Amino acid sequence: MFMRIDHVGIACHNLEEKIAFFERTFELTVVAREINEEQGVKEAMLHIADGNGGGSYIQLLEPLGPDTPVGKFLAKRGEGVHHVAFGVPDVARALEEIGGKGIRLLDEKPRHGSMGSSIAFLHPKDVAGMLTELVQAPDH
Ligand code: V0V
Ligand code: CO
Incomplete structure (x- = not known):
């Protein structure tokens, strides 16, 4: 089901x-850099390698506010690993x-x-206590 580790998401203040x-x-x-309002983050992807069905990255995440997933995580635990994301061929199918x-x-259907x-x-x-993300790269 998992083709690679797509990214490790790290919560940070700045x-x-x-x-x-x-x-x-x-x-x-x-x-890549993006503000994702739906997820409540400003994020950046740092490239590590190219792999099966897409690349692998470190994702740095700064919250858009305190009442967001990453904002709450920072308040409770401080900076650190927030989630691990696995590459899958088809997110909708993997969810099923x-x-x-x-x-x-946490999501019934895929999001941006x-x-x-x-x-x-x-x-x-x-x-196992790990916030887990499924990722389908575009054109895969
Ligand atoms: C919370 N918990 C975690 C956690 N966040 N455990 C491991 N890793 C995390 N990141 C634990 C927390 O300590 C509680 O356990 C329990 O889960 C419930 O947490 P809570 O604080 O009561 O609840 P919330 O309201 O903070 O919600 C937590 C969840 C929320 C995980 C449900 O953060 C969520 O829906 N996350 C999914 C979306 C997201 O994280 N988006 C940002 C990344 P105890 O203390 O009761 O034992 S966006 C992204 O990655 C993008 C855009 C991308 O890759 O492209
Ligand atoms: Co992520």
């Missing part, structure tokens, strides 16, 4: 500061299959994600 840190420390490059196994879906992708989240309490 996106520009963390982009600069990742660029100078690990020599990564920002390949995973939902059928009794895992709580970074770089034109389709995304959906699974409840962290049902996945």
Whole structure:
């Protein structure tokens, strides 16, 4: 079902500061930036590698406000790994299959994600405490 790790999402207070840190420390490059109002984030993707059905990235996330998923996470836990996203060939189908196994879906249908992708989240309490995202890259 999972083709690769698409990205690891990291919650941070200041996106520009963390982009600069990742660029100078690990020599990564920002390949996309977006404000996603629906998800309540300002985000940047730093490219790591190309893989099966799409690339793999670090996703840096700054909340648009305190009452958003990332804003609440920062207040409760501070900066750190917020979610892990797996590449799948078809998000709608993956949701159906995973939902059928009794895992709580946070999204019943795919939503708009970074770089034109389709995304959906699974409840962290049902996945070993890990907020899990499914990603279908465009044209895949
Ligand atoms: C909350 N919990 C987490 C968590 N966030 N556990 C692991 N990882 C996280 N990121 C735990 C929390 O500690 C609670 O456990 C429990 O889940 C319920 O959390 P809560 O604080 O009561 O509830 P909320 O209202 O904060 O909701 C949490 C969920 C919410 C996960 C339901 O954040 C959500 O719907 N997330 C999906 C959307 C999202 O995260 N979007 C931002 C990324 P205890 O303390 O009761 O034990 S956008 C993105 O990745 C994009 C655009 C992209 O990739 O393209
Ligand atoms: Co993400």
